[in-house]
Amino acid sequence: MSKKKADGLKSQYYSIILDSIADGVFTVDRRWRITSFNKAAERITGFSREEAIGQFCYEIFRSDQCFERCPLRETMETGREIVNREVQILDRFNREVPLSVSTALLRDERGRVIGGVETFRDLSALKELEGEVKEKYSFGDIVSRNPRMLEIFKILPEVASSDATVLIVGESGTGKELLAQAIHDLSPRREGPLVKVNCAAVPETLLESELFGYVKGAFTDAKRDKPGRFKLAEGGTVFLDEIGDMPLALQAKLLRVLESKEYEPLGATHTERADVRVLAATNKDLEEMVKEGTFREDLFYRLNVFKIELPPLRERKEDIPLLLEHFIERFNRKTGKEIKGLTEEALRLLLDHPWPGNVRELQNVIEHAFILCKDRWIKPEHLPQYLQAPPSTPPRGSLREVERELIEKALRRHGGNITEAARELGIHRTTLWRKLKRYHLL
Ligand SMILES: Nc1ncnc2c1ncn2[C@@H]1O[C@H](COP(=O)(O)OP(=O)(O)OP(=O)(O)O)[C@@H](O)[C@H]1O
Ligand SMILES: [Mg+2]
Known part of the structure; x- marks a missing residue:
């Protein structure tokens, strides 16, 4: 051939x-x-x-x-x-x-x-499958794969379709407002307004008129009738955020609205009927407040009928990768960047963090990283400084002070045993002994 x-x-x-x-x-x-x-x-x-x-x-x-x-x-x-x-x-x-x-x-x-x-x-097929999985792990804008959160997702349609008052409890930044929005969006009242009131942000003296409105002449500055938030939420939902900050006197009036749907605007002689559903949220321990006498017991029991507790992020670390993906996608869309994810090391830093600020803090961290990250992968140096530092607080003071402190701590850890402490510090026993004398630790 x-x-x-x-x-x-x-x-x-x-x-x-x-x-x-x-x-x-x-x-x-x-x-x-x-x-x-x-x-x-x-x-x-x-x-x-x-x-x-x-x-x-x-x-x-x-x-x-x-x-x-x-x-x-x-x-x-x-x-x-x-x-x-x-x-x-x-x-x-x-x-x-x-x-x-x-x-x-x-x-x-x-x-x-x-x-x-x-x-x-x-x-494509694989991505589609991933999409389906993701769908299962989200509810509206809320994403989670944590079993406790999935339980909440499961009952949410039921809760939303009822007209019941719901109390949402959770630490700051756990998604209480997000959940309130989801309940409203899923409820028969979704066409109506969702009116939010932050009870902690409105001065106590103004909160009542803010909620229930006033009539002309109720006080000197009341030149005309002013509807309150309950009126503005007619046919919809009122979300009372930080309900633990509501003054006691007002708590009684709120209880009346919840029980009989009735209230009187400030200075009014007539009674209004509220066609409103109430959702409330707090990061305070209301039960404790009841014991202290700063929250009405009857209102507490009324609110507590339907309570949803959002677990803090540190108790659902399995959500961190999912939330990261969610936020990266969102910020990519917003900024036009094409960040793919985090490097192994950066992810490790995030998983090791205790997240006192919960999901909001995580979101802020990613926003921060987006500003600094110029390529496709978020690295440790793109994270806020406080996440990059080792978990133990760095020693402060002069070299002498730092040395003295390290020696003291090592000694304490080893119950005063100089040989053990010296081994830990990586110096000879006699050197340690000399230093102990110099620092008057003997
Ligand atoms: N499970 C979640 N999935 C996606 N985003 C979330 C989730 N939980 C919280 N977030 C986001 O984190 C931020 C904080 O959430 P939200 O305002 O609902 O918390 P909060 O509990 O009301 O906090 P605070 O007590 O401080 O008012 C929001 O930007 C929200 O979109
Ligand atoms: Mg909130």
Whole structure:
């Protein structure tokens, strides 16, 4: 058989093999012209082999990384293969397709580089599946995979469709307001207004008129009738935030609204009826306040009928990766950046943090990182300083003071045993002994 014929047969075999695999494969020469294009590549990109061959790869394989960090170019320049990098391409019909791509060099018989080969797998189905999973772990804007939170998601439709008063309890930043919004949005009152009142933000003396309104002449400045928030929320929902800060006198009036739907605006001689559903939230321990006499017991029991407790973030750390993804997606949309996620080290710092400020704090941390992060991955240096510091507080003071303090602590940890303490400090026993004398610790 002539060499030419043998080569022809060989390439025919190759194309049969290439066409039989499920991954897309194309090859380019050193000038980025496509030299082969298998069946799966046709299926995934929508371009036929005839259309593709001879074209520049970036005209056919239109990926979001073509001009910035083309995997093939990286491989051609460094000789290193790339394995399973995620990219997005536009197919022939300008639809976005998520792919996982791998690259390698193409050499001739003598080992000279003659081009590159890129194989790619369609991730659409996988992404769709992920989407479904994500849907299960979210409720409106609330995302969580924590079992206690999932229990809340489960009862939420029921709770929302009833007209019951709901008390939402949780630390600051756990999503109380978000939950109130979700309940309203899901309730038969969703077409009506959701009126929010922060009981802690309105001065005590004004809170009553803020809630219930006043009539002209009720006090000197009352030049005309003014509707309160309950009136403004007619047909909808009132969200009483920080209800623990409501003055006692007003608590009695609120109880009356909850029980009989009736109230009187300030200075009024008539009674108003409120067609309003009440949601309340607090981060205070109302039961404790009842014991102290700062919260009415009857109101407490009325509110406590339906209570939803939002667990703090430190008790649902499994939510951190999910929330990160959620916030990164949101800030990408807002800022036009394309941040993919956090590096291992950065994630570790976040998982180790106790999150006193809960989800709001986490959100702020990501917002901060978005300002500093110039590439695709958030690294420890993009996080706020306080997260980068080691968990123990750094020693303060002069070198002498710091040394003295370290020695004291080591001694205390080892019950005064100099040998043990010296070992921990990494110095010789006699050195420690000298230092003890110098610092008058003996
Ligand atoms: N599970 C969650 N999923 C997504 N975002 C959340 C979640 N929980 C809270 N957030 C976000 O965190 C921030 C704080 O939430 P929210 O204002 O609802 O908390 P809060 O409990 O009312 O806090 P505070 O007690 O300080 O008023 C909001 O921007 C909210 O969107
Ligand atoms: Mg709030």
